[in-house]
Amino acid sequence: MQVSLARSALSVMAGAMSTAVAPPAPMPPSDWAEKNLKLPDGPLANEFWRRDMALHTVEIVDVFDPDNPVNEAAVMKSAQTAFTTALIIAAGYSIDRDPCRMMLVQPTSGALYDFNKEKLQPAIEASPVLARKVRPQSSRSGDGSTATSKQFAGGSLILAIASSAADLRSKTIKKTLLDEIDEYPDDLDGQGDPIDMIEARQISFLASGDWKRLKASTPTIKGASKIEAAYLAGDQRRWHVKCPGCGDRFVFEFDREHFRFNDEPPYNAHYVTPCCGTIIEGHEKNAVYRTGKWIPTAERPGAGRSYHFDAMSSPLVPWDEIAKKFCGIDGDPVKAKTFYNLWLGLPYEVRGDAPDHVRLLERRDGDLVRGHIPPLGLILTGAADVQLRGIYYEIKAYGPDRQKWIVDAGILEGDTNDPHAGAFLKLTEVFERSYPDAYGGSRRVDAFGVDSGYRSHVVYTWVRGRVGAFALKGLDGWSRPALGTGQAVDIDYNGKRIRNGVHVWGVGTWPLKAAHYDDLRKEGKKSGKETDPPGYVHFGSWLDEVYFRQITSEYLANENYRGRVRRVWKVRNGEENHFLDCTIYNDALADYLGLSRMTQEEWAALASDRCAPEVVKRPDLFSPDPLAVQKPPAPDAASIASPASRGTDRDDDDIGSYWDDY
Known part of the structure; x- marks a missing residue:
């Protein structure tokens, strides 16, 4: 009997082989992520990514589809908007579906370490398809992965830092993922802008047109923000939702006319649509978010893709939290910058003009005595700036609402x-x-900082062994913290070398100077106001014109740097800035001690610890009433000098009535 086959054995084998080598069916990154990527953390940790929880990222990650003609996108964002996951989707999709040489760049080694440890590596291990394809770090072969390089068939993912020229040189890269670009240095070891260096790695793919690049960042300062510049150069897409009342589309904006809430708990934040006045309650926000789509607001020839997304629209952030953060600013310019950057995804506009030093001279207070701590001066710091033939110093006190007094x-x-x-x-x-x-009573300073930019090793030697003394170093840049982490350095003085002999603490001077000028502009009772506002700076009449000229000696200027505009602080011609440095270092130390983070209860505990009277300890410490009685006449010199006057004869009730009479 002869059996006739519909297909020969050869054709069956050929079909099987062609299936094995055929490219996979087209699948955009967002579809791939729903089927393959498990989230490393958050409320959906160890579950597959869901597009309904991050609809606003779909269009952006799909740029990394090889069939998508778009090469580049820039995202100006706030925190908690799921774009870290978008970076992982873009990388994971390419590893699985379009392997090639890629680079993911973080601003610092610490940020890179945290990203790999907390986000990327857990996502690779939790997602079966990635776990199979990415070679393990434990591999003994020379082609295994490392903490900074993920190896896989057909390519690799290099994890680099923007502050390392070695990381960014001599690598040909097809796809780049640039995270938090506003924190990248303007110039890297004299070799130029690190973003330009990264883009140069992709030149080989310009002709074929299959390169991909994603830039994402929270912005910093208006006019100096790298991501703002990239956003404005593009078509400026916004997430437009549909009004549940009339169907018109609009963007959730932080606008007190439409975004309404109480100024204290319960905030009851809600949104009144600009089209027909429909009220959207906080619990309805996410349902309205899911009606959204990206709409360009600045289409024009040559404009690439750019996006702005913030906490107002983010499904991860309740509106009440935004209201709470806004109400917590309380006149603090540092908190205001943080709110604009991290919650609204907007660059913060800094006034660069210095306050008039003559106006500051005119508001000096004759009741303040040099060398005496005022009643609400619960934090006391000191700072010094070393010069060739002398040292400038300032002692500064801080109160619960950030009011400041120059003590000496x-x-x-x-x-x-x-x-x-x-x-x-x-x-x-x-x-x-x-x-x-x-x-x-009397107190020593809580912390004392010395600028180590000049006579560095002399400063290191002086600071070493002194409890509460800090060697400080001013750092340029708008994304620096007030006081960073201390870095161990060697001391080399008088022929003696001490390895890791002292820690040097970096001070983010640029944001602090902006906050300093904002506070100097505030007007208080000396200008006819009922109270002195939060952050108000008090000066004694013993301070002279030299002091005031120096604390207002710098201005904010635009500077063209390697083809980019940046905002930098400059000293006015003929002026000196030593007292300005001192007061900025004091502000950094006060922030380190908790000035902007302490709760009312913590301030009350500090007041109790420092033997302040009940008028300071009471719960309404932040209300205008106790702040209106900050300046009792100074005790006479004899009572200060006499130890007997510090006994128990004068109790808190006596002091309290004394304040009431004032």
């Missing part, structure tokens, strides 16, 4: 080449001095 300031004359003599010997006296307070 001056110049310590003498040589500065010996940490045990000359001006440094006088600085030791200032550091160890006890300053009388308004309650018959």
Whole structure:
């Protein structure tokens, strides 16, 4: 019997082989993620990614589809908007479906370490398709993955930092993922902008047109933000939702006319649509978000894709939280910048003009006594700026609503080449001095910082071993924290070398100077106001014109740098800025001690610890009433000098009635 086959064995084998080598069916990254990517953290940790929880990222990650003609996208965003996951989707999709050489760039080594440890590597291990394809770090072969390189068949994913020229040089890359570009340095080791260096790695793919690039960042300062510049250069897409009342489309904006809430809990935040006035309650936000789509607002020839997305639209952020953060600013310019950047995804506009030093001179307060801590000065810091023939210093007190008082300031004359003599010997006296307070006691500074930019090793030697003393170094840039993490450095003084002898703490001076000028512009009772506002700065009449000229000696200027515009602080011609440096370092130390983070209860506990009277300890510490009684006449010199006056004869009730009479 002869059996006739519909297909020969050869054709069956050929069909099987062709199926094995045929390219996979087209699948955009968003579809791939729903089927293959497990989330490393968050409320859906270890579950597959869901597009309904991040609809606004779909169009953006789909740029990485090889069939998508778009090469580049820029995203200006706030925090908690799921774009970190979007980076992982773009990388994971390429590993599985379009392997090639890729680079993902973080601003710092710390950010890169956290991203790999907390996000990328867990996602690879949790997602079966990625776990199979990415070679393990434990591989003994030379082609295994590392903490900074994910190896797979057909390509690799290099994890780089924007502050390392070695990471960015000599690598040909097809796809790049640039995270938090506003934190990249403007110039990398004299070799130029790191973004330009990264883009140069993709030149080989320009002719074929199959390169891909995604830039994402929270913005910083208006006019200086890299991501703002990229957003404005593109077609400026916004997430337009559909009004449940009339069907018109609009964008959720932070606008008190439409975004309404109470100024204290419960906030009851809700949105009134600009089209027909329909009220959208907070619990309805996510349902309305899911009606959204990206619409360009600045289409024009040559404009690429750019997006802006913030917490107002994010399904991850309740409106009440946004209201709470806004109400918590309370006149603090540093918190205002944080709110604009991290919650609204907008660059913060800084006024670069210095306040008039003559106006500041005119508002000096004759009731303040030099060297005396005011009643609400619960935090006390000191700072010094070392020069060739002397040391400038300032002692500064801070209250619960960030009001500030200059307690002392001056110049310590003498040589500065010996940490045990000359001006440094006088600085030791200032550091160890006890300053009388308004309650018959006295206190030393809580922290004291010295600029180590000049006479570095002399400063290191002086600081070493002194509890509460910090070696400080001013750092440029708008994304720096007020006081960073201390970095161990060697001391090399007088022929003696001490390895890791002291820690140097970086100070983010640029944002602090902007906040300093904002606070100087505030008007209080000296200008006819009922109270002194939060952040108001008090000056004693003993301060002279030199001091005021120096604390207003810089201005914010536009500077063209390697083809880009950046905003930088510059010293006015003929002026000096030593007292400005001192006051900025004091503000950094106060922030380190918790000035902007302490709760009312923590302030009350601090007041109790420092023997302040009940008028300061009471729960309404932040209300205008106690702030209106901040300046009792100073105790006479005899009572300050006499130890007997610090006994128990004068109790809190006596002091409280004394304040009431004032």
